Amino acid sequence: MADLRTSFAGITSPNPFWLASAPPTDKAYNVVRAFKAGWGGVVWKTLGEDPPIVNVSGPRYGAIHGSDRRVIGFNNIELITDRPLEVNLQEITQVKRDWPDRAVVVSLMVPCQEPNWTAIIKRVEQTGADGVELNFGCPHGMSERGMGAAVGQVPEYIEMVTRWCKAATRMPVIVKLTPNVASILPPAEAAKRGGADAVSLINTVNALMGVDIDQMAPWPHIDGYGTHGGMCGSVVKPIALNMVSAIARHPATQGLPISGIGGIEKWRDAAEFMALGAVNVQVCTAAMVYGFKIVEEMIAGLSEWMDQKGYARPEDFVGRAAPRKTEWQHLNLDYVVKAHIDQDLCIKCGRCHIGCEDTSHQAISSLKDGQRHFEVIEEECVGCNLCAVVCPIENCITMVPLREGEVDRRTGLKVGGHRTWLEHPNNPMATNPRPAKHAAE
Ligand SMILES: Cc1cc2nc3c(=O)[nH]c(=O)nc-3n(C[C@H](O)[C@H](O)[C@H](O)COP(=O)(O)O)c2cc1C
Ligand code: SF4
Ligand code: SF4
Secondary structure (H helix, E strand, O other): OOOOOEEEOOEEEOOOEEEOOOHHHOOHHHHHHHHHHOOOEEEEEEEOOOOOOOOOOOOOEEEEEOOOOOEEEEEEOOOOOOOOHHHHHHHHHHHHHHOOOOEEEEEEOOOOOHHHHHHHHHHHHOOOOOEEEEEOOOOOOOHHHOOOHHHHOOHHHHHHHHHHHHHHOOOOEEEEOOOOOOOOHHHHHHHHHOOOOEEEEOOOEEEOOEEEOOOOEEEOOEOOEOOOEEEEOHHHHHHHHHHHHHHHHOOOOOOOOEEEEOOOOOHHHHHHHHHOOOOEEEEOHHHHHHOOOHHHHHHHHHHHHHHHHOOOOHHHOOOOOHHHOOOHHHOOOOOOEEEEEOOOOOOOOOHHHHHHHHHOOOOEEEEEOOEEEEEEOOOOOOOOOHHHHHOOOOOOEEEEEOOOOOEOOOOOEEOOOOOOHHHOOOOOOOOOOOOOOEOOO
16 A cells, blocks of 8 residues: 655645645644544634734635535635744643644744844744744735735745845744746746745735625625725635646746645545655645545545556655646647547537537537437548536546548648647748648648
């Protein structure tokens, strides 16, 4: 059976599944229940200075529901912990003492002054915690006070605060990044320059969930007024994957350990983050929506899949997919696929036809002998995948690559070349333009 033990920035845990800093890790009661359920580690809900902040006493959450009421996007306007610092520190000390094999990392956010960071880190050190995570990500409330994303959006501040923290402690320092930036690379590079042992990402995405058009106010609202919050859950996973892979691939940040966060619900989501370079993962929304026991499926699913693939330890596949992410200009323009409809699975709903007819390439016919029948017209199909995306039946439409030497009936060209945009004759900037293989060759 696969060994799921993980070492992230020197912090060991029995599996790579950690709970992210958020309500699931707000107090010992929750964390102990999480550890009993099997979570490998937690990042404690962000601590701040006393007196504690005050949260709204009204709806602090919003959601985007799928048609089956599943929560696919989640939003919050909650701030950092609203409990006294000493209470949190005592509970962290006790939890770490009782659960020595689990990772206990403490998230921190204090005003942007060196004495404030040094003072709180020294107190956290006394708890026996395994490390600290610097919260440079919260996009609402705290950022208005010059903390959270207000720091995470300025690389110079990230570097400066990280340096202060590294100077103040021997504990590993993880920098948690905000996705609310034009590019994730400058903040990640700044964290590395400041001496960070690792980065974690993403924190929540700036969002306004909706508008109550009866009250004429953003939704959810507090006494008639709403505010933007931070969005998370499944809908943000693609944003997170893109940013994780950017850091994993870029020469300036390559090798910096990454904790992947954002929309992880199942073992497969975790495996995707890890394949792109995350050493471990953190989960918040899925635990809030489904409870702590989801970790059982994550542990069982990941280890079963690793066994099937012959991966003995997570290191065997971490980062394996990262080199396969490239820029558009390096994609093979001579690679050709065609849509194929499995007539036995087709329920003749016509969605593929209407999508292709109205908005793509008019490449799916809808009638045969006067009857509803949906078939791909290869001469028109550009292989765009829209039909497969809109088809309600899984695997009914598949995208089939043409084999080497076959002729693409749309272009009349033989398949088998390998030209990127950099070699394509239509590119006026091409340095080494090469003609296509032609059917007549
Ligand atoms: C209600 C709520 C509160 C959160 N509070 C914090 C926090 O105190 N500190 C922090 O670093 N991130 C906080 N987060 C962000 C999460 O740790 C995580 O980065 C984000 O939710 C993305 O992960 P997910 O898609 O699994 O939820 C919070 C998220 C939610 C939903
Ligand atoms: S792949 Fe695109 S072009 Fe081809 S049939 Fe489907 S929707 Fe039409
Ligand atoms: S969308 Fe799928 S099920 Fe519907 S007609 Fe097209 S192939 Fe058949």
